[in-house]
Every structure is written in C-alpha cells, then in structure tokens.
Amino acid sequence: MRWNEKTRKNELVPYSFEEQHEWLGWQARNRILEFLEETIKDKTLNLKVFAFDLDEPEICKKLLQLAKEKRLLMILDDSKGHKEEKAFETIFETEFLKVSDTDHIKRGHFSSLAHCKIMVQLKKAVPKKVLTGSANFSTNGFYVNSNHVIIFKNSKISQLYSDIFDASFGDENMKKFKVGAFALKDHQILKTTSSPEMTVTVAPHNKVDAERIFDRISTKIERTDTTDILFAVMNDRSAGSILSSLRKQISNENVFSYGITDTIGKNDEDFGIFLYKPNSKRGIRVAARGIENNLPEPFGTVPGIDGYAIHHKFIVVNFKGNDPVVYCGSSNLAFGPEQKNGDNLLEIRDKDIVTAFAIEALRLVDHFHWRNTSLESVGHLWLDNLSGIKKWSESWLTEGNLKCRQRKLYMKK
Structure with missing residues (x-):
C-alpha cells in the first residue's frame, strides 16, 4: 500500500524495487550514487574506497565498472562474517579480480575491523573530493539503518583521507597503523569557503x-x-x-x-x-x-x-x-x-x-x-x-x- 497522488488516498499500487530503494535510501543513496556516477563519466577521475559491509547492487555494479577500467583501489574488510566463501564481500572480491588486478584490492581488518566507509575521488591522481560518514555501502546501510553521509569538496581534506588510505593499504600497513603518524596525531582543518x-x-x-x-x-x-x-x-x-x-x-x-x-x-x-x-x-x-x-x-x-x-x-x-x-x-x-x-x-x-x-x-x-x-x-x-x-x-x-x-x-x- 502506498499513497496515490492521483486519487489522494492510500491504495495498493504496483511499484518497483528501484522506487522502493530510492524512497528508503533518500538523500544518502542519491549522494553516493551521484558521487560514483560522476567518477564513472569523467575518465580523468579515479577512486579510493574503504568498505566494511558491501552488498548494495547499484554500488557494486558501479564499483566493478571502475575496477574494470583500472580506476579503483579498494580496502575491503575481511573480518568474521565477511571472509566466508558465501559472504557478499567475498563474492564481490571474486568479481573484482575477474576484471582487475590483485594489487588494486586489499582485504584486511586492522586489529579487529576495517570499519571505515569512505570514498576519495581523485582527478589526474590529485585528491579533490571525499565522502565519509556512518553509512555502510550495503542494503542495510541504505534501506534499514538511519545513517549519515558527508561529502567534502576540499583538496586538503581529500588529500588527508587519500594519504590515510595509502597508509592502510595492505596487511603490513594495517598492522602498524596505530603507531603511525596518522593515528597519533589530531588533524586540524581550518575553516575555508569549502570546508x-x-x-x-x-x-x-x-x-x-x-x-x-x-x-x-x-x-x-x-x-x-x-x-x-x-x-x-x-x-x-x-x-x-x-x-x-x-x-x-x-x-x-x-x-x-x-x-x-x-x-x-x-x-x-x-x-x-x-x-x-x-x-x-x-x-x-x-x-x-x-x-x-x-x-x-x-x-x-x-x-x-x-x-x-x-x-x-x-x-x-x-x-x-x-x-x-x-x-x-x-x-x-x-x-x-x-x-x-x-x-x-x-x-x-x-x-x-x-x-x-x-x-x-x-x-x-x-x-x-x-x-x-x-x-x-x-x-x-x-x-x-x-x-x-x-x-x-x-x-x-x-x-x-x-x-x-x-x-x-x-x-x-
């Protein structure tokens, strides 16, 4: 049952999963899909992604398209629940490796979890925009949970998150991260027109x-x-x-x-x-x-x-x-x-x-x-x-x- 604008009353009206997902995901879903679509359309853009839960179909499709074009680097959690053969994250990794290289995706979990939900957009290898927040890139994250997403269009913030990604990329980097400069320091960002x-x-x-x-x-x-x-x-x-x-x-x-x-x-x-x-x-x-x-x-x-x-x-x-x-x-x-x-x-x-x-x-x-x-x-x-x-x-x-x-x-x- 949903509200029918034509008759102005609740009626049983057929609707698609896409319509349902668009309504449930609301602003966060729109912003994340726009972020990905912008990256796909501009061939000078690349993406670095931290992902914990990963199973939302549209996001996965767009990430795999970027992977096929060698424009995606990813850190994907492999903690308990995500590393099993039937886990969506493992299935995604399998699909990723069909179209890209092993050095473009790293599975890992720091001491416990790789819990960030971050996308860094780079233009000709220069970080320009970053998306972060509490929302996992998953059906639960979009359609069940209450979550937030923030996008910063600021080169200094984007560079910070890009450097954090590089310092986390691979098992050895994850093991030593807590004693590295990024974890030991508070990163101050001054107010500007873009942040x-x-x-x-x-x-x-x-x-x-x-x-x-x-x-x-x-x-x-x-x-x-x-x-x-x-x-x-x-x-x-x-x-x-x-x-x-x-x-x-x-x-x-x-x-x-x-x-x-x-x-x-x-x-x-x-x-x-x-x-x-x-x-x-x-x-x-x-x-x-x-x-x-x-x-x-x-x-x-x-x-x-x-x-x-x-x-x-x-x-x-x-x-x-x-x-x-x-x-x-x-x-x-x-x-x-x-x-x-x-x-x-x-x-x-x-x-x-x-x-x-x-x-x-x-x-x-x-x-x-x-x-x-x-x-x-x-x-x-x-x-x-x-x-x-x-x-x-x-x-x-x-x-x-x-x-x-x-x-x-x-x-x-």
Whole structure:
C-alpha cells in the first residue's frame, strides 16, 4: 500500500524495487550514487574506497565498472562474517579480480575491523573530493539503518583521507597503523569557503591516544556551560568515557537532552529508556529496537528485518549554546573498538552542520518516542484533546516542563 497522488488516498499500487530503494535510501543513496556516477563519466577521475559491509547492487555494479577500467583501489574488510566463501564481500572480491588486478584490492581488518566507509575521488591522481560518514555501502546501510553521509569538496581534506588510505593499504600497513603518524596525531582543518573548522582523528589508536581523545570529548559534553545534548548512537551501553558522559547528562535536569539509541529492551531500570513525563525536566532517551512493531492503520505490522534501526554515531553539544559542535563519522564512540578498528571520528565546529545533525536527532527521537508509547495511551490523549479536557499546548507553556525548555531552546538565537 502506498499513497496515490492521483486519487489522494492510500491504495495498493504496483511499484518497483528501484522506487522502493530510492524512497528508503533518500538523500544518502542519491549522494553516493551521484558521487560514483560522476567518477564513472569523467575518465580523468579515479577512486579510493574503504568498505566494511558491501552488498548494495547499484554500488557494486558501479564499483566493478571502475575496477574494470583500472580506476579503483579498494580496502575491503575481511573480518568474521565477511571472509566466508558465501559472504557478499567475498563474492564481490571474486568479481573484482575477474576484471582487475590483485594489487588494486586489499582485504584486511586492522586489529579487529576495517570499519571505515569512505570514498576519495581523485582527478589526474590529485585528491579533490571525499565522502565519509556512518553509512555502510550495503542494503542495510541504505534501506534499514538511519545513517549519515558527508561529502567534502576540499583538496586538503581529500588529500588527508587519500594519504590515510595509502597508509592502510595492505596487511603490513594495517598492522602498524596505530603507531603511525596518522593515528597519533589530531588533524586540524581550518575553516575555508569549502570546508568547516574541524578536527579529524583516525583509528585504531594506542590506549594513551584513545584516552586523550575520549577525555577531550567527554570534557566538552560535561562542561558547566553545556546547554543541550542531542544524539543518535547505535549503542550507548559500551564502555568508554564519551558514552558515560552522555548517559550522565541525560539525567542532568540543567541540560536539555534528547537522544536515541538502538538498545534493545523496554525495562527502564535495566536499559535506561526515558520517555517524556509531564512536569519533568529530565531528558528523553528512547530506543529504536525492542519495541512493539504493531502500528495503527494504515501502517500495519513492521517486518522484523535483521539489522540496526539506528546506525548513526553522532553527538551534538550546544546546538543553541556556546561553541556548538557535532561528533560524527564511523566510530562507535566505544573505548575498546577505538583501539582495534579502522575508523574515523570527525569533530565539526560549524553551526549549519551542527544544526543539520540536531534536526536529525529531533526527527528520530520524536518518531521513536511515539513508537515507544503505548497505542492505548496515545488514543486517550487524542480523545482528551478533542474533548477539551487538556490543551495540547499546556505542557509547552509550563515552566519547568521539558517541552517548555524545548520550545525556548528552539527560540534561542
């Protein structure tokens, strides 16, 4: 069933997988396919790709076309689950080697995973553009998970990611990466017309550097002038100071917090799921999984698809406060994986980009907060509003109420 624009009602209308994928993949799918198509059409362009999960058909087709033309270098994860004979990544490697050379693709996994999702576009061997983020180049990454993709059209950033690729290309390079210059250093990018001010760190790190980076981010989250925290993270129960600081601020009534995780379970005590409570200033933390999938008409029952709903890894700090920043990328923000996985973590200090991520957090939290609320209580709420027992606007105007704080946050310049 889908909405028919001609009849202006829900009808059973035939549609193709391509139409379904275009709708589900939305902006991220469009940007990635455009990135690849641009590279294919211009014969002076080449591509370097880090891939973890890789099975999205259109992406695979375009990558294999570039491989056939010897315009693709790839690092493809071969950790557990990806190295079996029937794994899509192994099948892709087989197809790749039918049209290109063994020195154009390297399978590997650092200490644990080759977890980056990166494409670097080069024009006549000079890096010009880079695509990165949390989205895997897979059907889950595009059509099941909530993810983000960022494209930088800046030569300095592109050169950095191209050099990181070269320093990772091959087993020996992966083994020694955490003691190399790229993992040991914070890479500062100054604001220009083509890039925001930001810091890039790449993993795996040794323990000392992982602690240094995590402590810096935790300090920012817990600063006394922190006004708001908005987030969408795959798992906020992992060990590490960043996620510990995040959980701490959720219960801090002096900070507006609004976030979502993919944690499974509905027991507040065990899983720390905080839904909105009237007259409370405590923040909201909702879960995207472990909730009932039975929705009212016309939605019906959501299929039990295997895979994360929330695959994002981002935290916004001070969306409306001093020094707004967003932490994002492929890093799961967990201390152990930061010392084992090939990852990148971006600290972006740009109000427009921070705002875009803040809106994404609000969108996801509002949707899944409704999903976490019992349908019976939602029905009663609508009846009460219609009967005039309680005005929907009351909570937004009551001092000390979380919704009132949210309204004021939106109004703040």
